[in-house]
Amino acid sequence: MTDQKKKRVEMKRQDPQVRRRNFNEVAQGYTAEEAIQEASRCLQCKKPMCVQGCPVNVKIPEFIKHIKEGDFAGALRVIQETNSLPAICGRVCPQETQCEEKCILGRKGEPIAIGRLERFAADFGKNGGNGGDSPDGGDCNDADPNGDDCCNGGCTGDDSRLKVAVVGSGPAGLTCAGDLAKLGYKVTIFEALHSPGGVLMYGIPEFRLPKRIVAEEINYVKRLGVEILTNVIIGRTLTLDDLFARGYKAVFLGTGAGLPKFMGIPGENLNGVYSANEWLTRINLMKAYLFPEYDTPIKRGKRVAVVGGGNVAMDAVRCALRLGAEEAYILYRRGREEMPARAEEIENAEEEGVKFMLLTNPTRILGTPDGWVRAVECQKMTLGEPDSSGRRRPVPLKGSEFEIEVDTVIMALGTSPNPIVSKTTVGLQTHEWGGLVADEETGATTRPGVYAGGDAVTGSATVILAMGAGKKAAAAIHEYLSGNSVGG
Amino acid sequence: MYRILEKRELTPVTKLFVVEAPLVAAKAMAGQFIIIRVSEAGERIPLTITDFDREKGTVTIVFQEVGKTTKMLGKLGVGDKILDFVGPLGLPAELPEKGHLCLVGGGVGVAPIYPKAKAIKQDRRPVRITSIIGARSADLLILEQEMRSVSDELYVCTDDGSKGFHGFVSQKLKELIDSGAAFDEVIAVGPMPMMRATVETTRPYGLKTWVSLNPIMVDGTGMCGACRVSVGGQTKFCCVDGPMFDGHQVDWTEAMRRNAMYVAEEKIADHQCTCGGGSK
């Protein structure tokens, strides 16, 4: 193997000094030449390890072969056999711990850039190819991501199809709905917010996942015949029992883990303290970064501290920079090694000028006399014995308190499942921490006919795991409705 | 969906809409609210469910034009659609089973107290209802007839004395308490300063006083935490734990300060609205 062959083809990214002030996508994607060059590195293994690393077993060597041959639409078709959201997964999957980690080339050099190639196939298969994604069915107003009138039975005339309800339109719900529609069910997704997409829409920022891409993937699912009803909160607007009463034969719950956590320290209700959920929802779903063109306001902090070390914290802090922050800090109570965020995103944040204050834990937020954030008081930590998560437990250093002057504090401490459905439904068991009890293989909950998957079951995880759960549940629902009941 | 079937101008700045929203109407209870959005670029804002008709599938809202979104809403007419209309949100009000209830409504806050009185009367609960409603002046007073129809006694107050009692609703309340009205409970809804004054009026008497808080909200389902308020030293999310709380336990200074968080931005948005620029 030549040296050049050991290295993957680089993907262009916006210059850090430029991108830190705009919301355009950071990673620019491969050109056709670059993609073909990278695809040519693949050994087309007979027993491809990479496929085992992918939670939905995308036929990786097969799709890469199509790219190598210049058949981009064909590549996309292969991916879509097992993954209905390739443009999204190619961008946000933690490939370094999944498909790419297992790639055989990674032993001696750099693994194939599977994510970048998947993203390329999704982007080019559609635009350059002859549309790998247009199955039969009606034309739903593509431009409108909230087209809730779409497919009101109009897409396919066949009304003898069994009805299945999907609650939540995040990756779990979209995947489950797409698979069930392909199996011939009449599927309706009920979404609480005004736009479908779940975290893809309200959480992950435009510069990592353009909303145009999310809208396209949603339209693909709609073209499969899935109806999406926005502004319906199951547990409020309709209950789970109402769904069965309305003739839905099975229900999939993909309600995510949307409840924010706060630390419970003094000063958290001062003006200028946000949960990461509120901060990101204002920015992504409500487009507050375009205020006043869009109506929803946000405080553009000059000195911003984000508490936490995961992907959500990285997204929040990078948004703060893009809103004009002069100083943006990550406050994290453990060390760099323990940070749960993707390595790539930590690097991106660092390049953009985010300051990492590690082994640092806030103890209170201090306010001005009129109630705005003035500073955050922190404590230094050291690492002790490993805890239940296997990471070394942070221990406060007595007397190490110090203040950081900030005007905005964002709490990115993780989230837990919303209890609205479980509280309003009889027979649906939850774990103590709020997650729905569900069979790992089938998603069957403790209530017959009700399946669940994604963050609602696992707590905050990943897009691809949520999709995998949606897939398994679709198969289980199909078995249940065709008579050979599994689990539920 | 969400078509406006009826529009009434209650005052020059207060409007009533009857909106087609069958799913919301089917589940609505007194004390709950909805969240609307008027345009693609619009903000999500909460409004109380003032009335509902399960059979007709309609929900009534009453709103005061105070800023960009409510002004854009006010421009809509019969036949127009509201883009998004989601609910019912929040917990239904816990209404008394018996005794003497005093309902206090200030300004547009008269709208949210009406469904509570109506629910009590419809359930034929043995509850005596004394209502005190007020506004800055007579021409800003709303729903007087409706309130009269569901109250055993009704007092009207205006800040400028142009109608009824000359003064604040809280002053009238104090007068009634001092002259021997034995209220078991008070529910007060209106602008924050009015609710706070009411709560301070009843505090010395140890008279249970419920308020309906109106913090800034985004999703209304417990997802963002924008609506957090301190009640009895604990942080509550108003959209899922409220909107009704024991007024004596509320941290009013914090609640009022949080509501003023975006005053500067609201001015910019409102200016665009009035001068016709910006988003539509």
Ligand SMILES: Cc1cc2nc3c(=O)[nH]c(=O)nc-3n(C[C@H](O)[C@H](O)[C@H](O)COP(=O)(O)OP(=O)(O)OC[C@H]3O[C@@H](n4cnc5c(N)ncnc54)[C@H](O)[C@@H]3O)c2cc1C
């Ligand atoms: C800021 C951020 C960044 C992330 N970055 C990455 C990343 O880079 N890579 C990665 O793999 N993962 C990432 N994740 C995690 C990933 O987004 C989630 O694991 C995934 O979205 C979970 O999918 P889901 O379908 O289970 O739930 P969600 O995406 O949360 O969708 C749930 C949907 O259900 C709706 N809903 C909830 N309750 C109801 C109800 N009662 N009635 C109707 N609808 C309801 C919600 O409104 C929502 O739309 C990130 C998460 C966040 C918050």
Ligand SMILES: Cc1cc2nc3c(=O)[nH]c(=O)nc-3n(C[C@H](O)[C@H](O)[C@H](O)COP(=O)(O)OP(=O)(O)OC[C@H]3O[C@@H](n4cnc5c(N)ncnc54)[C@H](O)[C@@H]3O)c2cc1C
């Ligand atoms: C549970 C609840 C029920 C309500 N019921 C009614 C009602 O029945 N009738 C009525 O007229 N008003 C009601 N309100 C208040 C109403 O939501 C605000 O008047 C409206 O949001 C103002 O928006 P704007 O763009 O017109 O004005 P803006 O200029 O944006 O704001 C004016 C003031 O309204 C408040 N406000 C702004 N944005 C929001 C928001 N997203 N959520 C909540 N408050 C906000 C702020 O205190 C602000 O200072 C209710 C509020 C809550 C929380």
Ligand code: SF4
């Ligand atoms: S879906 Fe994710 S894990 Fe699977 S091949 Fe694509 S990028 Fe890799």
Ligand code: SF4
């Ligand atoms: S393991 Fe690597 S080299 Fe082998 S098929 Fe998969 S991507 Fe290609």
Ligand code: FES
């Ligand atoms: S409005 Fe978002 S949690 Fe209440």
